Amino acid sequence: MARRLTLSGNDAAAEAMRQIDPDVVTCFPITPQTELMHKFAEFVADGEVKAEMVLVESEHSAMSAAVGAASAGARVMTATAANGLALMWEIVYIAASNRLPIVMPVVNRALSGPINIHCDHSDTMGCRDTGWIQLYSENAQEVYDNVLQAIRIAENPDVLLPVMVTFDGFIISHTVEVLDALEDKDARGWIGDYKSTYSLLNTDEPATFGPLDLQDYYFEHKRQQIEGMNNATAVIKSVGEAYGKLSGRAYGMTENYKTDDADYVVIALGSTCGTAKVVVDEMRAEGKRVGLLKLRSFRPFPHAEIVAGLASAKAVAVLDRSVSFGAPGGPVHKEILAALNGTGHTTSIVNYLYGLGGRDISTTHIRTVFEELETVAGKSIPADEVRFIGLRG
Amino acid sequence: MPAPKQLAEREDLMSGGHRACAGCLPMTAMRQMLLTAGKDTVVGCATGCVEVVTTIYPYTAWKTPFIHNAFENSAATISGAEAAYVSLKKQGKIDKKINFVAMGGDGGTYDIGIQALSGAMERGHNMLYICYDNQAYMNTGIQRSGGTPKGTATSTTPAGKVIPGKTQFPKPLTEIMIAHDIPYVAQATPGYPKDFSDKVEKALAIDGPAFINVLTPCTRGWRYPPEQSMEYARLAVNTCFWPLFEVEYGVIKINRKPKNILPVSKWFEGQGRFRHLFKEENKGIIDEIQAEVDRKWTLLLKREEMTQA
Amino acid sequence: MREKSWREIPIGGMIEDAGNADTYETGSWRTYRPIWDAEKCIHCLACWIACPDSAIQLKDGKMVGIDYSHCKGCGICAFECPDKIAALEMKLETEVND
Ligand SMILES: Cc1ncc(C[n+]2csc(CCOP(=O)(O)OP(=O)(O)O)c2C)c(N)n1
Ligand code: SF4
Ligand code: SF4
Ligand code: SF4
Ligand SMILES: [Mg+2]
Numbered sequence: 001m002a003r004r005l006t007l008s009g010n011d012a013a014a015e016a017m018r019q020i021d022p023d024v025v026t027c028f029p030i031t032p033q034t035e036l037m038h039k040f041a042e043f044v045a046d047g048e049v050k051a052e053m054v055l056v057e058s059e060h061s062a063m064s065a066a067v068g069a070a071s072a073g074a075r076v077m078t079a080t081a082a083n084g085l086a087l088m089w090e091i092v093y094i095a096a097s098n099r100l101p102i103v104m105p106v107v108n109r110a111l112s113g114p115i116n117i118h119c120d121h122s123d124t125m126g127c128r129d130t131g132w133i134q135l136y137s138e139n140a141q142e143v144y145d146n147v148l149q150a151i152r153i154a155e156n157p158d159v160l161l162p163v164m165v166t167f168d169g170f171i172i173s174h175t176v177e178v179l180d181a182l183e184d185k186d187a188r189g190w191i192g193d194y195k196s197t198y199s200l201l202n203t204d205e206p207a208t209f210g211p212l213d214l215q216d217y218y219f220e221h222k223r224q225q226i227e228g229m230n231n232a233t234a235v236i237k238s239v240g241e242a243y244g245k246l247s248g249r250a251y252g253m254t255e256n257y258k259t260d261d262a263d264y265v266v267i268a269l270g271s272t273c274g275t276a277k278v279v280v281d282e283m284r285a286e287g288k289r290v291g292l293l294k295l296r297s298f299r300p301f302p303h304a305e306i307v308a309g310l311a312s313a314k315a316v317a318v319l320d321r322s323v324s325f326g327a328p329g330g331p332v333h334k335e336i337l338a339a340l341n342g343t344g345h346t347t348s349i350v351n352y353l354y355g356l357g358g359r360d361i362s363t364t365h366i367r368t369v370f371e372e373l374e375t376v377a378g379k380s381i382p383a384d385e386v387r388f389i390g391l392r393g
Numbered sequence: 394m395p396a397p398k399q400l401a402e403r404e405d406l407m408s409g410g411h412r413a414c415a416g417c418l419p420m421t422a423m424r425q426m427l428l429t430a431g432k433d434t435v436v437g438c439a440t441g442c443v444e445v446v447t448t449i450y451p452y453t454a455w456k457t458p459f460i461h462n463a464f465e466n467s468a469a470t471i472s473g474a475e476a477a478y479v480s481l482k483k484q485g486k487i488d489k490k491i492n493f494v495a496m497g498g499d500g501g502t503y504d505i506g507i508q509a510l511s512g513a514m515e516r517g518h519n520m521l522y523i524c525y526d527n528q529a530y531m532n533t534g535i536q537r538s539g540g541t542p543k544g545t546a547t548s549t550t551p552a553g554k555v556i557p558g559k560t561q562f563p564k565p566l567t568e569i570m571i572a573h574d575i576p577y578v579a580q581a582t583p584g585y586p587k588d589f590s591d592k593v594e595k596a597l598a599i600d601g602p603a604f605i606n607v608l609t610p611c612t613r614g615w616r617y618p619p620e621q622s623m624e625y626a627r628l629a630v631n632t633c634f635w636p637l638f639e640v641e642y643g644v645i646k647i648n649r650k651p652k653n654i655l656p657v658s659k660w661f662e663g664q665g666r667f668r669h670l671f672k673e674e675n676k677g678i679i680d681e682i683q684a685e686v687d688r689k690w691t692l693l694l695k696r697e698e699m700t701q702a
Numbered sequence: 703m704r705e706k707s708w709r710e711i712p713i714g715g716m717i718e719d720a721g722n723a724d725t726y727e728t729g730s731w732r733t734y735r736p737i738w739d740a741e742k743c744i745h746c747l748a749c750w751i752a753c754p755d756s757a758i759q760l761k762d763g764k765m766v767g768i769d770y771s772h773c774k775g776c777g778i779c780a781f782e783c784p785d786k787i788a789a790l791e792m793k794l795e796t797e798v799n800d
Contacts, residue, residue, distance in 0.1 A: 023480040026473060052480035054473060057512030064466035064509065068437065068473025071460055074480060076473075090463055099714035160713065198716055200458040200474050201487055203433045208717040210461040211448035220708035221715050228713070397747040401763040409756045409772025410726035416776030420754035447723070450715060451703060454723035586751045612776075620777030620792070623752050 002180040002247070009172035012140040012179060013079070013105045013165070014039035016147035018049055019187035022103075023074035026054040026062040030084040031117045032169040033107040037079060059084035063091035070100035071209050073199030075151070077102065081169060082109035082123045089127065095162050096131030097225065098210060101154030101194075102162040104132075105147060108270065108321075109169040110357045118358020119169040121270065122322040124298075125331045127164070131225055133232050134299040136269040137167040138255075141179040145249055146296075148182070151191055152239045158231040168271040170358065182247060190246060233300045253302035255294040256309040258284060262291030264373040265310060267336060268319040269295040272354075272361055279366040290370050295332065306339040314377035315348040317369045319389075321355045328384035337383060348376045354389035365389050396587045400428040404456070411454040413446040416619025418626060419498075419525045419609040420446070422583040426494070426523060429593040432457055434492040435474055439467035439501030442532045442611075443525060465505040468513035468522055471495035475518045492597045493520035499540035500530040503566045514573045514602045521596045521603045524566065527611035535614045539564040542634075543685075544678045545666050547614075552669035557678060562685060570604040571640050577603035579639035584608075584626025588637055588648050595639070608635045616665025628660040633690040638697070645697045654690075657683050724772075728755065732775030734792040736768055742789035749779035749790060 007015060013036050017025070025044075027037045043049045054069075056062045062078045070076045080088065085106055095102050106124050110116040124134060133153060137143045143165065150163040167173060182190065198207050213221060237252055244250020255273070258280055259265055266276050273294040283290045293309040295302065310316055320330025327334060333351040340347070352369060355361050369389070406427035413420045419442060427434070437460045438444040444461045447454040462470040475493045482488065495513070497506050502524035510522055529547050530536040536549040543562045546552040550559040570578045576599045581589040589607065596603035610626050612619040629635035632655045637648040658679055661667035670679050703725075712718060745765050750758040757773035759766050768779075780790035 023484070024473065024476050026476075050480065050484060052476045052483070054476045055516070056469060056472075057508060057515070061466060061469035061472075061509050061512055064462055064469035065473030065476065067462050068460065068470035068475075069477040069480075070473075071470075072435070072474040072477035072481075074477035076477075091466065094462060097714070198712075198714075198718075200435045200460055201478055201481070201491060203435070203458055203489075203491060205718075206432070206456060206458045206720040208448055208453035208455055208459045208720070209715075211450045211453060211715055211717055212445050212461075213450040213715050216705055217450050217711070217715075220706070220711060221713070223708040224711075224713045227708075397751040398763065401747055401750065401760055405756050406721075407756055408721035408724040409769060410723035410728055411755070412728070413754060415731060415754075415774035416778055417754045421752055421778075424754070424756060425751065448717070449723075451711070451717060452723040452726050453717040453720060456721040583752070618777075620781040622754075622776070622778055623782055 003183060004178060005181050006176055006178050007140055008035065008174055008176050009140040009143045009167050010036035010107070010174065011039050012144040013147055014043070015181060016144045017077060018043045019182070019184055020077070020148070020151055020191050021049045022051050022077045024054060024069040024076045025051045026056055026065040026069070026076070026078045028056050028059045028062045028080070028084060030059070030081050032109060032173045033079050033081045035173070036105060036107070059088040060091060063088035063095060066102050067091060067095050067098065067100060070102050071098065072201050073196040075194045077104065079105040079107070081107040082111050085123045085127060086111060092127055092132065093130045097221070099160040099228065100162060101160055103147065103150045103154055104162065104164050106164045106166045107169045107173045108166050116357040117169070119171050120321045120356045120358065124164060124166045125322040128299055128331060131161060131229065132299065133161055133163040133297070135163065135165050135297055136295060137165060137172065138271060138273045138294065139172060140175070140177040143167045143172060144179055144181060145243065145247065145251065148187060148190060149239050149243050149251065153232065153235055155194055156235045159228050159235050161228050161232060166270070171271040180247070186246060229300050236297055251296060252305065253297045254305040254309060255296060256305065257292040257294060259291035259293055259309045261289055261312055263289040263312065263314045263377070264370050265291045265293050265313045266317045266319060266366065266369060267293045267295065267332065269298060269332065270321065272319060272321070275361060275363055276366050279363050279370065283367070283370060288370070301335050301339065303339045306336060307343055310340070310345065310347055313347050315350070315373040317350050317352055317373055319352050319354055323353065329386060348379050348381050350376055350381050351386050352389050353386050359390050361389060400590060403428050404432065406432060406456040408454045408456060410452065411447045412449060413442065414613050414619070416612040416622045418583055418611065418622040419443050419527055422525050422589070422607050422609045425583050425586055425589055426593050427457065429590045430492050430494060430597060433489060434494055435471070437462065437467050437471040437474070437495045439497035439506055440464035441498035441501050443496065443498065445532055464501055466509045467495045467497045467501060467506060469509040471520050472513040472516065472518045475520050493518070494523060495520060496523045496525060498531070499524060499526040499528055500538045503539035503564050511573065514570065514575050514604065517601055519601055521593070521605065524606045525609045526606055527609050527614060529614050531611050531614045540566060543682055544670050546669060547666070557669055557675050567606045575602045575604060577639070577641055579605045580635060580637055581605055582608040582626040582630060582635060582637070584623050585630065585637060585649065592639060614666070617663050625660070625664070628655065631655050632657045632660045633686055634660055636690060636693055638693065643700060644702065645700045647693060647697050657686050727771045728774055729771045732773060732795055734775040734777060735770070735795050735798055736773065736775065736777070736779050737791050737793050737798070738768055739789045742787055744787055746784065748782040748784065752778050752782045754778070
């Protein structure tokens with residue numbers, strides 16, 4: 001039985017957190033994440049959850065306390081955005097290295113400077129090599145679903161890595177949508193109990209966490225981490241399938257939307273995928289063979305799904321909502337090129353940079369992109385060619 | 394109260410085989426703290442000498458649970474572990490009493506970690522924070538910290554031809570912690586083991602946050618012969634440079650009033666880091682430091698009197 | 703200790719064997735060696751409470767010897783031993799015969 005709710009993205013994340021009811025939640029406010037934590041604080045104040053909320057004095061301490069709590073065997077969550085994520089970066093890396101299955105919603109917001117509060121992906125893309133799994137969400141429904149799945153993925157013994165569930169600031173966080181949520185008992189059953197292998201509180205079997213790890217072992221520990229991330233691909237898929245059986249909404253590494261026979265494919269992540277689907281449907285109705293490849297998991301990167309999704313494509317547009325300064329193309333673009341490398345593909349791939357600092361992207365923009373793809377098919381595009389959407393010339 | 398005799402009946406929870414310099418008094422402080430706190434203690438330490446020398450993978454000298462996270466977040470890390478304990482206890486998943494001890498060097502406490510420390514104390518976690526103050530960033534090669542005494546020669550404040558060592562007085566960290574109005578704040582040193590041990594015991598017994606600033610001479614950074622580590626700790630106390638006192642719910646108690654107060658120069662003598670202060674042209678600096686020590690000591694005596702019930 | 707493969711060690715840098723630094727010997731760092739005279743010792747434990755290397759050995763609350771596999775020869779113990787007792791003496795390693 002589903003419960004139909006009308007919630008913003010922030011409230012959807014908070015609703016999932018209420019059902020998860022972590023042992024410890026650490027947090028520090030930053031727009032556009034604030035309402036998420038306000039909502040959760042209400043659950044705490046009203047006694048609807050048992051979670052111990054640690055209202056720290058900075059995001060650096062939010063992640064530090066999360067590491068301390070997770071090392072003590074607790075199920076731990078926090079949430080942040082942009083500058084907050086940047087401030088906690090040092091410990092974000094440590095959380096993954098120490099193999100702590102912390103789950104953190106990140107409400108995507110442009111990094112300063114200049115300071116800006118609106119959506120782009122510079123914050124989470126800046127963290128793409130921290131060793132965290134990253135799941136991007138298209139709408140509030142996916143926020144809710146991804147948060148619930150993230151716990152199962154993170155805590156899987158073959159993975160044991162932290163997970164960021166990201167969603168676009170304001171566009172998703174503050175937009176109210178109708179969504180289906182699980183009944184509490186189904187959600188609790190899905191989440192299950194958590195038992196960590198090690199705990200600081202186990203004084204009878206004392207262990208040392210976070211030692212100085214030099215030339216002789218650091219590399220081995222990184223290799224283990226690579227293995228955990230590699231294992232995550234299968235786990236994300238199996239958790240996504242199992243969640244589908246429970247909720248009726250199955251998830252994979254990507255969503256290949258009408259790509260099977262598509263000549264022209266747009267690749268994107270986040271809320272833009274919703275906009276792109278509208279355009280795909282419109283153009284399909286006009287008889288155009290177009291499709292969308294939505295990246296749900298950016299870390300681990302879904303190589304196999306990309307190759308399959310682009311099998312028929314003559315031209316592909318990769319939409320990046322963050323810059324990789326000095327690199328040929330944005331972070332998503334580079335990964336797509338790497339995924340196709342060695343597969344013998346002849347697809348023309350164009351990189352588009354859009355939406356920085358919350359600049360709007362409309363269906364008209366995406367239609368233009370598809371139309372441009374028709375003109376580039378068969379041409380070889382230099383890897384460092386970047387086109388801009390919505391930028392004044 | 395735990396004097397060495399009583400402590401001797403307890404288990405030594407720091408193993409040998411750590412890599413501290415011979416004569417490292419921070420390590421003596423660790424042993425004394427652990428003997429007092431006992432095995433049901435979760436210890437966290439910031440990056441610095443103690444963490445580095447005790448946990449070189451795959452070895453650990455800690456026989457209690459131990460966590461190192463980073464340089465500036467020992468207090469936040471342990472506050473998280475304590476919150477996990479509170480949560481699991483509330484849920485009936487754990488019931489034994491566990492002590493929570495966060496630590497950092499002077500760099501990790503006076504400087505980079507002061508924000509996390511201040512936050513954790515303000516939030517009221519039931520934890521003890523111990524600063525082992527060896528008066529410089531020793532692990533990275535003896536650079537000045539906010540806790541380094543005025544006049545000290547360090548790698549970043551060398552005794553030069555124009556500037557004779559550090560020009561500022563140290564940050565009054567203990568006073569800053571007193572101003573947090575937490576239940577217990579103290580100054581101690583392993584040079585007076587019973588006093589230090591009593592303070593650790595008291596701090597752990599109190600419900601709520603506690604802070605102890607522990608002066609721990611460092612043979613390498615202070616440049617004196619290693620066998621004199623305990624002596625240099627005592628001299629700091631007996632010159633009143635480092636008074637032993639405690640503040641319990643705002644009431645100040647001085648734990649040692651030296652009968653024969655020595656001039657600070659007695660503490661400086663024999664330490665390589667202060668050698669240049671004995672040059673004729675720098676004598677004024679010693680006088681200035683002496684005046685500051687006298688002023689603070691007189692004030693402390695008055696404050697003690699003032700806060701008695 | 704044999705260096706292990708990444709498949710053989712706990713993940714996340716965990717060290718499960720509390721106090722295993724005990725198996726790491728630092729005795730060779732010594733230039734001077736503390737020599738203990740059991741006859742003179744009054745078991746005041748001033749040496750024990752001050753040793754940074756947990757190298758003063760006790761049994762039933764009394765000093766019984768020195769753990770030379772870890773003692774680094776700093777000399778704190780001999781310095782702390784009461785002057786009137788002087789039950790510890792530092793000798794150059796090169797001058798002691800074992
Ligand atoms: C964020 C960060 N900045 C700098 C360092 C380098 N660092 C490691 S330990 C240390 C000094 C530690 O000094 P202190 O806290 O006084 O401890 P000590 O080594 O003196 O015992 C520094 C600067 C670091 N590890 N992390
Ligand atoms: S440098 Fe000082 S604090 Fe660091 S290990 Fe050596 S004696 Fe101890
Ligand atoms: S010489 Fe130093 S290390 Fe050796 S027993 Fe004495 S105090 Fe301990
Ligand atoms: S300090 Fe001297 S007298 Fe006291 S226990 Fe040690 S060896 Fe014996
Ligand atoms: Mg220091």
